[in-house]
Amino acid sequence: MKKRPTITDVAQAAGVSLMTVSRVVNDKPGVGEETRQRIRQLIEEMGYRPNEIARGLATRQTATVAIVVPDITNPFFAQIACGAEAVAFEKGYHLFLLNTAENTDREVAALDSLQQKEIDGVLLCSPRLPIDDLEATISQFAAVTLFNRELQNPLPNVAQININDVLGAQLAVQHFVASGRRRLALIAGPVTSTSGQRRIDGYRAGLRAAGLIFEPQAMEHCQPVTEGGRMATAQLLARRPKTDAILAFNDLVAVGAIQACEDSGRRVPDDIAVIGFDDIPLATIVRPHLTTLHIDLEEVGRLAMSKILEIIQQPDAPAHATHWIDPQLVIRDSA
Amino acid sequence: MKKRPTITDVAQAAGVSLMTVSRVVNDKPGVGEETRQRIRQLIEEMGYRPNEIARGLATRQTATVAIVVPDITNPFFAQIACGAEAVAFEKGYHLFLLNTAENTDREVAALDSLQQKEIDGVLLCSPRLPIDDLEATISQFAAVTLFNRELQNPLPNVAQININDVLGAQLAVQHFVASGRRRLALIAGPVTSTSGQRRIDGYRAGLRAAGLIFEPQAMEHCQPVTEGGRMATAQLLARRPKTDAILAFNDLVAVGAIQACEDSGRRVPDDIAVIGFDDIPLATIVRPHLTTLHIDLEEVGRLAMSKILEIIQQPDAPAHATHWIDPQLVIRDSA
DNA sequence: TGGCGCAACGTTAACGGTAACGAATTTTGT
DNA sequence: ACAAAATTCGTTACCGTTAACGTTGCGCCA
Numbered sequence: 001m002k003k004r005p006t007i008t009d010v011a012q013a014a015g016v017s018l019m020t021v022s023r024v025v026n027d028k029p030g031v032g033e034e035t036r037q038r039i040r041q042l043i044e045e046m047g048y049r050p051n052e053i054a055r056g057l058a059t060r061q062t063a064t065v066a067i068v069v070p071d072i073t074n075p076f077f078a079q080i081a082c083g084a085e086a087v088a089f090e091k092g093y094h095l096f097l098l099n100t101a102e103n104t105d106r107e108v109a110a111l112d113s114l115q116q117k118e119i120d121g122v123l124l125c126s127p128r129l130p131i132d133d134l135e136a137t138i139s140q141f142a143a144v145t146l147f148n149r150e151l152q153n154p155l156p157n158v159a160q161i162n163i164n165d166v167l168g169a170q171l172a173v174q175h176f177v178a179s180g181r182r183r184l185a186l187i188a189g190p191v192t193s194t195s196g197q198r199r200i201d202g203y204r205a206g207l208r209a210a211g212l213i214f215e216p217q218a219m220e221h222c223q224p225v226t227e228g229g230r231m232a233t234a235q236l237l238a239r240r241p242k243t244d245a246i247l248a249f250n251d252l253v254a255v256g257a258i259q260a261c262e263d264s265g266r267r268v269p270d271d272i273a274v275i276g277f278d279d280i281p282l283a284t285i286v287r288p289h290l291t292t293l294h295i296d297l298e299e300v301g302r303l304a305m306s307k308i309l310e311i312i313q314q315p316d317a318p319a320h321a322t323h324w325i326d327p328q329l330v331i332r333d334s335a
Numbered sequence: 336m337k338k339r340p341t342i343t344d345v346a347q348a349a350g351v352s353l354m355t356v357s358r359v360v361n362d363k364p365g366v367g368e369e370t371r372q373r374i375r376q377l378i379e380e381m382g383y384r385p386n387e388i389a390r391g392l393a394t395r396q397t398a399t400v401a402i403v404v405p406d407i408t409n410p411f412f413a414q415i416a417c418g419a420e421a422v423a424f425e426k427g428y429h430l431f432l433l434n435t436a437e438n439t440d441r442e443v444a445a446l447d448s449l450q451q452k453e454i455d456g457v458l459l460c461s462p463r464l465p466i467d468d469l470e471a472t473i474s475q476f477a478a479v480t481l482f483n484r485e486l487q488n489p490l491p492n493v494a495q496i497n498i499n500d501v502l503g504a505q506l507a508v509q510h511f512v513a514s515g516r517r518r519l520a521l522i523a524g525p526v527t528s529t530s531g532q533r534r535i536d537g538y539r540a541g542l543r544a545a546g547l548i549f550e551p552q553a554m555e556h557c558q559p560v561t562e563g564g565r566m567a568t569a570q571l572l573a574r575r576p577k578t579d580a581i582l583a584f585n586d587l588v589a590v591g592a593i594q595a596c597e598d599s600g601r602r603v604p605d606d607i608a609v610i611g612f613d614d615i616p617l618a619t620i621v622r623p624h625l626t627t628l629h630i631d632l633e634e635v636g637r638l639a640m641s642k643i644l645e646i647i648q649q650p651d652a653p654a655h656a657t658h659w660i661d662p663q664l665v666i667r668d669s670a
Numbered sequence: 671t672g673g674c675g676c677a678a679c680g681t682t683a684a685c686g687g688t689a690a691c692g693a694a695t696t697t698t699g700t
Numbered sequence: 701a702c703a704a705a706a707t708t709c710g711t712t713a714c715c716g717t718t719a720a721c722g723t724t725g726c727g728c729c730a
Contacts, residue, residue: 004450006716017680022718032678052451053397054716056388057685064452067432072420073413082408085434089445094452097402097432099420110424115339116387117399117429226620255620282617285561285590341686352710357688367708389686392715 005046013046014039025050056118065308066096066114067123068107075280076297077125080147083301084123091309093120104128111137121308123147123301127194143311145304148195150322157315159307160322161300165198166205168293168327172247172275173206175291175329181245181273185218187232187257189249193224196249199277203247215240222256224249229256230263237264244272245335251276251283251292258286258334273335277327288333295327340381348381349374360385391453400643401431401449402458403442410615411632412460415482418636419458426644428455439463446472456643458482458636462529478646480639483530485657492650494642495657496635500533501540503628503662507582507610508541510626510664516580516608520553522567522592524584528559531584534612538582550575557591559584564591565598572599579607580670586611586618589625593669608670612662623668630662 007025011018016035023031024039031039042048056062067084069077081097088095096119100107107129114122121143126134135151138144138158145159154160176184186203189196204214218240222232229248233256237243246261248254254276258268266272268288276283276292283290303323310317342360346353351370358366359374366374377383391397402419404412416432423430431454435442442464449457456478461469470486473479473493480494489495511519521538524531539549553575557567564583568591572578581596583589589611593603601607603623611618611627618625638658645652 008716018717019681019719020679023679026718030678035678049451051392051453051716053388053391053453054685055718057386057392057687058716058718060685062388071417072407073410073417075408075410075413078408078410078413081432082406082434085407085432086436089433089441089448092448094448095432097416097420097430098424099417101421106424113424113427113429116384118386118388252620259622282620285587285617286621287594343686353687354689354711355709358709361688365708370708386686389715390688392717393686393688395715 004051005048007048007050010039010042010046010048014042060118061120061312062118063092064094064096064117064119065121065123065305065312066098066117066119067125068098068100068110069125070100070102070107070127072097072099076278079297080125080301080304083298083303084305085301086298087302087305087309091305093305093309100126102128104130104133108133108137111140115140120312121145123304123308124149128192142315143308145308145311147300147304150194154319154321156317156319157311159304159311159320161304161307162322162324163195163295163300164324164326165195166202167324168277168295168329169199169202169247170206170209171327171329172277172293173203173210175275175331175335176245176247176273177206177210177212179273179335182212183218183240183242184212184245184247185236185240185243186220187229187236187246187248187253188219188221189224189253191221193249196221199247199249218243222249222253224253226252226256226259229253230260231256233257233260234263237261237266246272246274248274248276250278251280251290254290254292254334255282255286258288269333269335275329275335279330283330283332291332291335292330293327294330295325300325339386340383342383342385345374345377345381345383349377395453396455396647397453398427399429399431399452399454400456400458400640400647401433401452401454402460403433403435403445404460405435405437405442405462407432407434411613414632415458415460415636415639418633418638419640420636421633422637422640422644426640428640428644435461437463439465439468443468443472446475450475455647456480458639458643459484463527477650478643480643480646482635482639485529489654489656491652491654492646494639494646494655496639496642497657497659498530498630498635499659499661500530501537502659503612503630503664504534504537504582505541505544506662506664507612507628508538508545510610510666510670511580511582511608512541512545512547514608514670517547518553518575518577519547519580519582520571520575520578521555522564522571522581522583522588523554523556524559524588526556528584531556534582534584553578557584557588559588561587561591561594564588565595566591568592568595569598572596572601581607581609583609583611585613586615586625586627589627589669590617590621593621593623604668604670610664610670614665618665618667626667626670627665628662629665630660635660 098110125147220232220236222228276290279292279294346356433445460482555567555571557563611625614627614629
């Protein structure tokens with residue numbers, strides 16, 4: 001690993017001052033065309049690259065954004081990260097990955113450690129952090145985008161991106177009803193999940209719109225994994241055998257629900273229809289292929305990064321409204 | 336976002352020079368115990384955090400490592416990233432995420448852009464990059480760990496971590512043979528995959544050890560996804576109907592293989608046994624649960640990060656031998 | 671012809687730290 | 701008791717870059 005040339009080396013080689021080289025590097029005016037070309041060529045020949053650390057110290061901008069996720073192993077967040085990274089790379093930014101392992105203490109510590117890096121912004125996917133900590137965090141950074149959290153009063157340095165869970169659940173109910181199902185049930189996720197709560201709201205709104213009534217015993221909470229979905233569904237079917245449609249909290253839960261249905265001798269979708277949520281890759285691997293609510297998570301990530309770059313590049317712009325991402329019903333084989 | 340205090344602010348508040356504060360911050364000797372305590376308290380009160388950018392410029396160490404993966408959306412790499420991030424966080428390091436989207440040009444560009452960031456090391460998961468580019472890249476960075484690539488001559492600044500694919504495939508064959516199967520087949524991955532090549536080698540070695548012969552028509556290459564596995568298996572079964580055991584390139588392919596078996600009226604594992612590779616979460620979601628070769632990928636990530644930190648912290652240590660990670664056969668329902 | 675304005679460049683001082691060395695002050699050894 | 705050695709702290713010079721301001725030199729116009 002040989003030492004890389006500095007801007008001073010280039011300046012000496014070109015017989016000019018380092019400021020002239022700096023102006024060429026940053027495409028700023030104040031350099032004659034001839035000199036500019038000569039320096040450009042020298043930069044190329046010498047393989048000069050500006051040191052981003054030094055630049056960061058001088059400009060207080062590091063061209064770096066962090067993404068904080070509960071679990072990068074979860075494809076849901078991995079896709080968001082993927083979209084965000086793509087835009088960051090396009091725009092010459094770099095992306096720190098922080099994994100909180102679903103642990104609030106670790107999350108606070110991670111956010112704390114980030115301050116020392118003088119990053120330009122944070123993409124925060126933090127379903128669980130208490131609202132106070134959230135607001136404290138936001139005030140520490142120049143720019144933040146919040147995913148699936150709602151702030152009461154919008155701030156100029158914060159963009160918000162939320163999944164329209166209410167709409168998604170409504171679409172699912174609508175599809176059940178349109179295909180003749182009347183005895184719907186909901187396998188909801190964890191009680192604490194914001195997303196889960198909104199999906200319940202949408203489910204109830206959908207029932208209401210169809211003139212059906214919400215029966216509390218036709219809803220079961222569970223852990224957001226396959227096994228949780230299987231157990232919850234088994235319980236629900238035992239309690240309410242005539243159920244003919246299940247909306248699951250997410251695709252993993254939906255797969256568990258299908259398994260429980262099959263275990264009890266029901267055929268999906270003939271006897272009972274199942275709709276999932278998120279459209280993870282698994283949805284087209286299992287059989288029957290899942291009918292589910294598709295969310296373009298890479299697009300969510302791209303949007304999140306674009307928004308934060310807007311804030312970084314024009315910090316004085318007015319506070320932006322929350323972006324709602326509408327899920328789309330993808331009809332496959334399970335409903 | 337109010338301005339954070341600098342080391343000079345703390346020094347002035349304490350009535351000492353900034354070097355004294357610097358020594359306290361870095362736990363270096365040369366400061367009296369009383370003064371040290373007083374400064375510690377002031378640091379706490381003022382909420383001082385050293386600016387890592389400035390520190391990076393002065394020390395030429397940024398406490399930052401990058402991980403370059405083909406696709407973070409793939410749980411395989413996500414798990415490695417997760418383990419790497421965990422160790423990085425523990426040790427006070429930060430992690431850049433670079434996603435190459437399986438695109439070699441983008442990978443080269445990404446690696447190039449990283450140089451400007453003066454990072455301390457790179458974790459490179461690059462199955463496809465030509466060996467020349469690989470070596471050129473390595474020479475640009477102070478420390479590198481290479482995942483699943485073999486360098487002919489080890490370098491002092493490079494750690495290598497490889498999956499023992501040969502062993503894994505041997506274990507699978509051994510298990511097939513031990514359970515009475517004799518007509519084995521292999522759904523291999525892409526022809527270009529290093530890992531795939533080694534798994535073929537292990538498969539052949541396993542056959543040899545069991546006194547079976549390798550039949551070229553009992554092997555089929557495919558894309559490393561479910562649909563690829565399904566199609567390749569369908570072809571293979573048509574060509575060689577009496578096959579009673581299939582080793583798949585990975586779990587996704589294994590799921591496709593199972594589907595092809597079921598489509599052709601075969602029951603898994605009664606008529607035909609299937610073993611996957613990698614043990615991704617999907618393995619315990621599909622039915623039958625996959626018998627597969629488990630690789631503790633988070634541990635791989637942790638190891639990769641630990642090794643690179645060793646290199647960073649003592650660059651003069653001798654070149655390290657390649658680490659081989661042994662897969663473990665997890666016997667579930669499919670074989 | 672002298673003054674003005676502008677283009678093309680250079681100088682200097684940060685940005686917030688750390689390394690290396692130097693200067694006091696205290697402790698130690700004999 | 702006094703030199704030598706250690707401890708504690710300060711000074712200075714960077715690290716590589718940019719911002720702000722200076723300095724030329726030249727053309728233009730009254």
